[in-house]
Amino acid sequence: MTPDPDSILNRAARELRDAPEEPRWVDISSSIISKVRATTRRTWPVDASYPTSPVGRESDTLHVSDQVVRRAILRALAGVHGSQPTDISLYLDDKTCTGISIAVVGAYGSDLQAVGNDLARIAIGVVADTLGVALVRSDVDVRVDDIEV
Template sequence: MRADDSDPVLARAARSLKDQPMDASWIDISDSIISRIRATTRRSWPIDAEYPTAAVETERKTDTLRISDHVVRSTLRRALAGVHGAEPTTIDLYLDDHTCTGAYIDIVGVYGDDLQAVGDELAAIVLNTLADVLGPVRPLTRTDIDVHVHDIDDAGTTAG
């Protein structure tokens, strides 16, 4: 027994849909939806992390694992959000295969702030956050972090 045979309402709805002509715009709409979904979703890239082990007497001095680039970016975004009113708009990681070698941060700054000082503070936060999340896989320095002020917000609203 088919599902539409047991329910006359479903059977009538199925017949009605079969009898309707195909709307040509549906193909365009569905293609648009699929392309937006594909553009929105993306695979994550594993980034090497390492942490000192508790037992010093073992041969292995660190535990290693890989952390998704999505996790690293979200952690950075949370750490940077609202510092001096600046908001990160882009967070990119510089990678050498699976090793993080630095970061690029695009921010909206606040009008009147010393943007050089804010950039330096944000870079320090990025360095500390990456060290916390990834451990000492590759120690990073201030020169590994690029902070770019994309725009300036003058009244607490997002600048365009």
């Protein structure tokens, strides 16, 4: 006989509620977060071009970590029109960036179409600055996952 999953979840929730609170939780959680941040992350190299290539060196290659590109986009988009990015992904063809997917939490009452277009425009600029890749609006998917009131 298989136990009912709901009863297992209810029991776990009850035990967590009834457990005594750890007085040093803030210190412990900070320690855990710092250790998680210190762990290595797997990154993917993305082709980029040098902003200024000396004559004769056009064939040199430059790779930028996808984490660097995604973090730059995140920083540029944070708080624009009250929205908050929750997920940023790069569309890659081998190692070439061909587009971006952005998920955001939008602000209630915003013109979400206009906000999406502004976010896409900003992300296109970041990719151009970071990778030297020229994307267009149709290369960027902006998805509103939630609305914040």
